[in-house]
Amino acid sequence: MPPPLRRVLDRTALLLGFPVLAMSAFVAVVSLPTHAAVVVCTASVVAHLALALRLTRPRVAFVAVALCMAVLAITSGLFIVVPSVLTFPVALHAVVARGGRLDGMAAAGVGILGAAFGTWRFVTDASVKAAGLEPHAGFVLVALLAVVAAAWALGQRTRGDIARARAEEQRSEERVAAAARDERTRIAAEMHDVVAHSLAVIVSQARGAQFADRSDPQVSVDILATIERTGREALSEMRGILGLLRGGGQGGGLAPVPTLGDLPELVARFPGARLTVVGTPRPLSPARELAVYRAAQESLTNVLKHAGDGVAVDVTLTWTSGRLVLEVTDDGAGTTIDDGSAGLGLSGMRYRLEALGGTATAGPSRTGFAVTVSLPTEEDDR
Structure with missing residues (x-):
């Protein structure tokens, strides 16, 4: 059964994405023709929705965001000034931190190719020149590659932190399991001591009663009293041990140690x-x-x-x-x-x-x- 949607989505990414998405829509409406603005707004919405899967489905989130960024770049060279483009480094960080090693390497390759393609698209697009911008290709490429490198490096660091946290959690679980095994061993030893001792006393007393003087019935009475007392004490201790196994549930209270x-x-x-x-x-x-x-x-x-x-x-x-x-x-x-x-x-x-x-x-x-x-x-x- 799949987990509930609220556990799959990163609500923080959704909440923080609303103002970024609003700014992206404003930039697209102001800077681009109507059809291009609609495409940019739609791709931005999809990118932000996909980013909400970064914690549980990092590979899916990265692929979706990367495709949306490609759509933005193909639509207009001005995509680089659309605030929603920031979803790409966030998705890259997530897939490096939470995906497999091959996922991280593939994402880095996509980031490098995307930086090269984005630089070419930005510096050669007519709409960029029409906006009065004359970007330097080398500067733009270095800036985009720096963003990709920073996202990848931070993703590797987070990956290490997650691995250490999981290792510590596993060690903690192992310590709890070891403590439980020790406790079960101790309880088993207690059970053996109680049963073996009590039954030995009862068997010994019963055997003695068989050879008791028939003319002195008080001997048998005393022996039976000893057997009864030993049995009661054994039952009391057994209730205490079983109380430990039940975790202090209903039933008799714990016997004193x-x-x-x-x-x-x-x-x-x-x-x-x-x-x-x-x-x-x-x-x-x-x-x-x-x-x-x-x-x-x-x-x-x-x-x-x-x-x-x-x-x-x-x-x-x-x-x-x-x-x-x-x-x-x-x-x-x-x-x-x-x-x-x-x-x-x-x-x-x-x-x-x-x-x-x-x-x-x-x-x-x-x-x-x-x-x-x-x-x-x-x-x-x-």
Whole structure:
């Protein structure tokens, strides 16, 4: 579907063209015979209308204006004093600036030929001599060629400005796209953390309920309560993540971002896990606190999935000058559970921490398995 006419036409060229067209009509009526004046006025009107296409159809505008100038020159040698002749350098500038390179070269050639033909027509026409003018051919040619050269040079400069503006716009779009990709990656990591952690806790608790003492139903009740609480928390976080994907549309509000203050509650969900804090806690950015929380969550989830229920886990936060170290170690006891997702969460955790200038290592230890995370505090980044 073609664009609306008002978007195709250059209204500025039309508005500025009215006074020029009026002066051209006056000059033609005063200086030329009636039939010649009608031709000059008609060609001038067409040239100004064509010039209104210079921004969107520069090639069409230039060809139309050039033909109108040829009509003016053929009609009378006095065409050079008709103000509407200024439409030619404007059209030349537009096609050089907004057309292809071949268009610009062709337009320059037409301009040179037009200058030569216009000079000959002006200095040899009887109506020019009848008006008492004795123009010098060399001076007229140089003047017309100078106008053509100036229009071409300005068109080249504008062409460069347009190219730079388009390149900057493209770079800006690429930055926006890259930011969107990063955000999608972050949301995917959040989704993985929430789902993997919550399902691991639920599966572990459900498996424990199967072996609960039938004579003590309270055990099963407590386990079901834990499963319910974990499910509710997972749903709350999932609503927050989906809220980000919807751009804050209708539905549940965004869930609060976990912080290190939520770490004790996280550790408390895992039987046999113990949290130890060494050193004096220091302020961290929300991104760093979330990264450490997710690292602890992923590590504890892996303990449940791959080491089983009856395992002891030590979670240690060590605060040093300018650095925070998280260690999650287990004693290797329990039954190994393989769900085919080993290593995926650890890779995402490592990527998240490396983006913040930290490191993450995971592997066998003397007692079982250990995950170590080291992250600089904000003071190191300043």
